[in-house]
Amino acid sequence: MTNLSPAEIAGYLRQLGEGALVTLELFLTSFAAAFVLGVLIGVVTLSRSRIIRAVWRVYASIFMGVPSLLVIFLIYYGGSAMLSAVLGELGAGVDISPFGAGVAAFAAVYAAYIAELVRGAIDNLPKGQFEGARALAIPPLVMWGKVILPQAMRLALPGLVNVWSFMLKETPLVSLAGLQDLVASAKIAAGATKEPFLFFIATALVFIAFSALTLRLATVLEIRLDRGVRRPDARASAGAQA
Amino acid sequence: MKPSAETPGPLPAPEADEPAIGLYGVVKLYGRHRALDGIDLEVRRGEKIVICGPSGSGKSTLIRCINALERRDGGRIRVNGIDLTAEEGTVQDIRQEVGMVFQHFNLFPHLTALENCMLAPRLNRGLGKEQAERLAMRHLERVHLADHAGKYPARLSGGQQQRVAIARALCMEPRILLFDEPTSALDPEMVNEVLGVIEELAATGVTMVCVTHEMGFARRVADRCVFMDRGAIVEQGPAQDFFANPRSERLRGFLAQILR
Amino acid sequence: MSALPVDLDLAWRSLPELLAGLRVTVLITVLPLMFGLALAFPICFARMAERRWQSLPAEIFVVFFRGAPLLILLYVVYYGFGQIALLREGPLWLLFGSPFGCVIVALTLNHAAYMTEVLRGSLLAVPSGIVEASEALGISRRHIFIWVKMPLAIRYGLKAYQNEVVSFVKGTAIVSVVTITDLTAVANGIFEQTYDPFTPILCAAALYWAFINLLRIGFELWGRWLARHQREEDSPRTAEAPGRFGLRRLSRLAKAML
Numbered sequence: 001m002t003n004l005s006p007a008e009i010a011g012y013l014r015q016l017g018e019g020a021l022v023t024l025e026l027f028l029t030s031f032a033a034a035f036v037l038g039v040l041i042g043v044v045t046l047s048r049s050r051i052i053r054a055v056w057r058v059y060a061s062i063f064m065g066v067p068s069l070l071v072i073f074l075i076y077y078g079g080s081a082m083l084s085a086v087l088g089e090l091g092a093g094v095d096i097s098p099f100g101a102g103v104a105a106f107a108a109v110y111a112a113y114i115a116e117l118v119r120g121a122i123d124n125l126p127k128g129q130f131e132g133a134r135a136l137a138i139p140p141l142v143m144w145g146k147v148i149l150p151q152a153m154r155l156a157l158p159g160l161v162n163v164w165s166f167m168l169k170e171t172p173l174v175s176l177a178g179l180q181d182l183v184a185s186a187k188i189a190a191g192a193t194k195e196p197f198l199f200f201i202a203t204a205l206v207f208i209a210f211s212a213l214t215l216r217l218a219t220v221l222e223i224r225l226d227r228g229v230r231r232p233d234a235r236a237s238a239g240a241q242a
Numbered sequence: 243m244k245p246s247a248e249t250p251g252p253l254p255a256p257e258a259d260e261p262a263i264g265l266y267g268v269v270k271l272y273g274r275h276r277a278l279d280g281i282d283l284e285v286r287r288g289e290k291i292v293i294c295g296p297s298g299s300g301k302s303t304l305i306r307c308i309n310a311l312e313r314r315d316g317g318r319i320r321v322n323g324i325d326l327t328a329e330e331g332t333v334q335d336i337r338q339e340v341g342m343v344f345q346h347f348n349l350f351p352h353l354t355a356l357e358n359c360m361l362a363p364r365l366n367r368g369l370g371k372e373q374a375e376r377l378a379m380r381h382l383e384r385v386h387l388a389d390h391a392g393k394y395p396a397r398l399s400g401g402q403q404q405r406v407a408i409a410r411a412l413c414m415e416p417r418i419l420l421f422d423e424p425t426s427a428l429d430p431e432m433v434n435e436v437l438g439v440i441e442e443l444a445a446t447g448v449t450m451v452c453v454t455h456e457m458g459f460a461r462r463v464a465d466r467c468v469f470m471d472r473g474a475i476v477e478q479g480p481a482q483d484f485f486a487n488p489r490s491e492r493l494r495g496f497l498a499q500i501l502r
Numbered sequence: 503m504s505a506l507p508v509d510l511d512l513a514w515r516s517l518p519e520l521l522a523g524l525r526v527t528v529l530i531t532v533l534p535l536m537f538g539l540a541l542a543f544p545i546c547f548a549r550m551a552e553r554r555w556q557s558l559p560a561e562i563f564v565v566f567f568r569g570a571p572l573l574i575l576l577y578v579v580y581y582g583f584g585q586i587a588l589l590r591e592g593p594l595w596l597l598f599g600s601p602f603g604c605v606i607v608a609l610t611l612n613h614a615a616y617m618t619e620v621l622r623g624s625l626l627a628v629p630s631g632i633v634e635a636s637e638a639l640g641i642s643r644r645h646i647f648i649w650v651k652m653p654l655a656i657r658y659g660l661k662a663y664q665n666e667v668v669s670f671v672k673g674t675a676i677v678s679v680v681t682i683t684d685l686t687a688v689a690n691g692i693f694e695q696t697y698d699p700f701t702p703i704l705c706a707a708a709l710y711w712a713f714i715n716l717l718r719i720g721f722e723l724w725g726r727w728l729a730r731h732q733r734e735e736d737s738p739r740t741a742e743a744p745g746r747f748g749l750r751r752l753s754r755l756a757k758a759m760l
Contacts, residue, residue: 065668065711067675069686070703077699166669172573176679183573187581196581204570204578211569311634330643338640348635352653352728361649362639407635414639 012189012199019185020206026099026181027171030106031164037107038114043144046119056115063112069173071109076101076177102174106167113163114156121155122148154225161218165211182206260323262287262418262449263308269316270303270473277303279473280317287417290450292460292481295470296496301453304470305420308451309340322417338366341411345423347403349395355382355406356391359413366414381409385439401432405439412443419443421452457500461485469493509701516692516702523688524709530684531671533606538613545614546621560618567615572608572673579608580680601680609674616666624659625651657728664721668714675710685709 045056063071075082079096096104125148133143153160172183182203190199263285270278277300285291293301306312307319310326310333319326321336350358359378363369369377382388385405395403404424411419421440425433437459444450444463454460460467460481467484469477469492477490488494548560567575584604597603628651636646678687689706693699 061715062707062711065714066707067672067686067710069675070689070707070710073686073690073693074699074703074707077693078703081699169569169571172571173676175573176676183571183577186574187577190577190581196585197578200574200578200582204566204574207571207574208565208569309638311638334640334642336640337638340638342635342638344631344635344638346631348629348631350632350636350650350654352657361636362641365641365645365649366639410639 008193012185012193015185015189016182016199016203019180019182022099022179023171023181023183026102026174026179027168030103030110030171031167033103033107034110034114034163034167035160037111039118039149041111042115042118042122043149045115046122060112060116063109064116068105068109068170069176071105072101072173072177075104079104098174098177098179101177102171102179106170110163110167114160117156117159117163118152120159121152124155125151157218157222157225161215164214164218168207168211260287261285261320262289262322263451264320265304265307265317266319267317268304268307268314268319270300270307270312271315276473278307278314281473281475283468283475283478285418285449285451287449288447290444290463290465291452291468292464292466293451293453293468293470294455294457294460294496294500295476298472299470300473301470302422305342305422305451305453308418308420309337309342311342338414339416340418340420341414341416342420342422343404343407343411343424345427347395347400347407347427349403349407349410351395354392354394355387355398355409358395358406359410362410362414377413378409381412382406384412384442385409399432400428401435404428404432404436408436408439408443416448418449418451421450421454423453423455425454425456455500457485457497469496471496508704509698512692512696512698512701513705516688516705519688519692520685520702520705520709523683523685523706524713526683527671527674527685527710528713530602530605530609530674530677530682534609534613535667535670537606537610539617541610541614542617542621546618546625549618549622550625564615564618567611568619572612573676573679575612576605576608576676576680580604583607601682605677605680605682609670609677612673613666613670616670617663620659620662620666621655623662624655627658628654660721660725660728664718667717667721671714671717672710 041056041059045052047053076096076098079101080094083094083096129147129151130143133147138147171181175181175184175187178184186199186203190196193199261284263283265281265283268278268281269276279300281300281304283304293304295301303312307314308321308326313328322339324332324336326332326336349355350361353361356375356378359381360369360371360374363377364371364374379388379391382391385408387402387405387409390398390402390406395406398406408424424440425436428436433456437456440450440452441459441463450463452460452464464481464484466478467481468475469484469488469490471492477484477488477493479489484493485497488497545560545563548556549564551557551560579598580601583598584601586598597607632650632654633646636650641649674684675686677684678690683691685706689702692702696702
């Protein structure tokens with residue numbers, strides 16, 4: 001099937017491994033950034049101020065309505081111009097790397113999705129949570145940090161898992177901006193060795209395996225977070241045996 | 243032998259004294275739990291049977307075996323002279339002769355009351371639109387809902403929905419009607435309108451098997467009552483005796499609780 | 503955002519080219535949406551079958567074509583299948599012989615995998631009691647599927663379908679890597695010529711945004727039409743009810759029911 005020597009294969013595999021690390025780095029950084037930003041935006045835009053809500057709607061509509069690839073290109077090609085316009089002299093010398101553009105783009109786009117999830121989750125919390133906290137005179141920051149957000153996270157978890165999977169599958173886009181990630185390395189290897197199936201399918205399998213693994217972890221997390229929560233379904237199905 | 247979807251026409255009528263429904267040694271297992279533990283029951287044509295018992299006694303399971311909504315694990319079932327096998331054609335034939343009314347109505351939400359009633363006759367018997375409409379209106383009139391024919395289930399009350407469900411079952415002109423706790427999901431003020439319709443039906447000579455907790459209704463309508471507990475028939479008998487002289491301890495206890 | 507210098511003149515001049523790119527984008531959206539949906543039905547049935555030998559291959563298909571990033575799928579088809587001389591010159595040349603064909607194949611397979619899951623979820627969402635009621639009426643399995651399950655599945659699954667379609671449209675932006683001149687490719691091309699990254703990219707973004715929101719509005723209207731039975735006042739019994747009910751061929755049935 002293949003006419004490569006073991007040494008050559010090992011060499012390419014090493015390159016792929018390095019690329020995979022870059023992809024992992026990109027992914028984790030982007031997700032973390034999107035998460036923090038998303039939670040912040042989600043909480044802030046629940047405000048009663050009409051201006052803030054309008055800005056949120058515009059931001060959400062834009063970043064959920066354009067392809068991530070365009071955002072990546074925009075930041076990569078136009079990033080330094082944007083920075084110098086905003087920061088003046090300071091920004092002029094800063095070069096935007098594909099990695100930086102990728103993280104910024106993913107953060108901007110996925111923060112919108114995560115913010116929406118957070119808003120939805122908080123909306124679904126019983127009002128009593130807020131009232132109880134206020135009645136106990138718990139300071140706002142503590143209320144948010146220790147009462148509201150943990151519960152919101154539990155509700156938002158399935159959605160967050162979706163965002164996780166989806167973002168993972170978009171990380172190859174950054175290779176189109178020049179990042180030497182897993183997909184870029186695979187492309188080079190495939191081209192050089194004329195073995196496209198081998199390298200591309202292997203790459204696909206890596207993504208699939210990583211996704212499956214993290215999905216399993218997410219299920220474990222979900223079970224842990226559900227501790228102490230009444231499960232209405234179990235009781236209903238037990239009683240239905242007439 | 244089995245009528246295709248397009249050719250109308252009833253199956254050959256069963257012999258005069260053949261029971262409408264016959265269950266012989268019927269067993270149903272859920273894992274290791276014996277939901278039905280060897281049920282023997284015969285229902286004569288035109289007879290009205292009420293099945294009662296505590297939850298988990300298997301009463302719903304029993305009637306759901308009759309029209310194969312539950313697959314039995316042992317024993318024989320015979321409906322209108324046909325042996326109930328696993329074969330798709332036989333099952334469908336039997337289902338077209340046996341109407342069922344569910345506890346939670348189960349109306350088709352995307353169809354009006356009229357369309358709910360028309361669907362089965364059109365698909366099963368190939369009836370034309372006007373024919374099916376006339377048939378459906380006739381049965382909706384029987385349940386006193388002719389004025390609501392164009393309404394969707396979402397706009398109907400629980401009692402009205404259940405009556406539409408009854409009309410829908412009647413449109414297939416079944417020889418046997420099964421009721422699975424038809425009023426258990428209704429608000430109390432609507433129970434009577436539904437029971438009234440069922441009582442009117444009882445007078446028409448159709449064979450009925452009804453699982454219910456409504457003991458007053460059972461006393462008025464049933465020819466025979468059957469008491470089930472833990473998957474077996476504990477006691478059965480003519481309605482009079484059933485309520486007046488319960489023989490078994492368990493039935494006595496059950497009646498005492500229900501009729502408190 | 504006054505920091506972004508958008509050259510309105512350039513924007514105006516590029517419009518024809520951008521619109522041509524949009525046309526291509528619409529084409530590579532619509533074709534896979536249709537083919538993918540058609541493919542999703544048999545795969546979904548296999549997926550929901552009771553026999554393992556039917557459900558397992560379907561499961562593998564879904565896991566692979568949903569779990570693999572679209573870009574990689576595109577590479578596999580274009581650099582893999584598209585380079586096999588046998589396929590290029592054989593009867594499948596229509597599919598693999600051209601970049602366009604490769605793109606359609608890759609996008610279709612990806613969308614089919616997603617739609618299989620959307621379809622499966624929607625069918626599972628149909629309350630079992632309603633299906634039982636139709637079974638108890640003696641309606642055949644085929645008829646139950648067409649007249650009860652699918653109409654309800656569509657209502658339950660519409661939101662998920664909308665989400666998938668919108669994501670899909672955004673995903674098509676990658677096809678420029680295999681020389682298809684879609685909207686993104688056009689924007690890139692203009693940037694390469696003029697060294698102005700903002701104008702073409704922002705214009706392309708605006709066009710994507712418009713297209714996507716048009717789709718969203720379409721879905722919203724469709725959803726409202728489907729839910730009319732929940733708000734409808736007493737409809738006149740039968741005479742005026744739009745003929746939903748012929749025993750006609752599936753396509754007309756589907757349109758009428760939907």
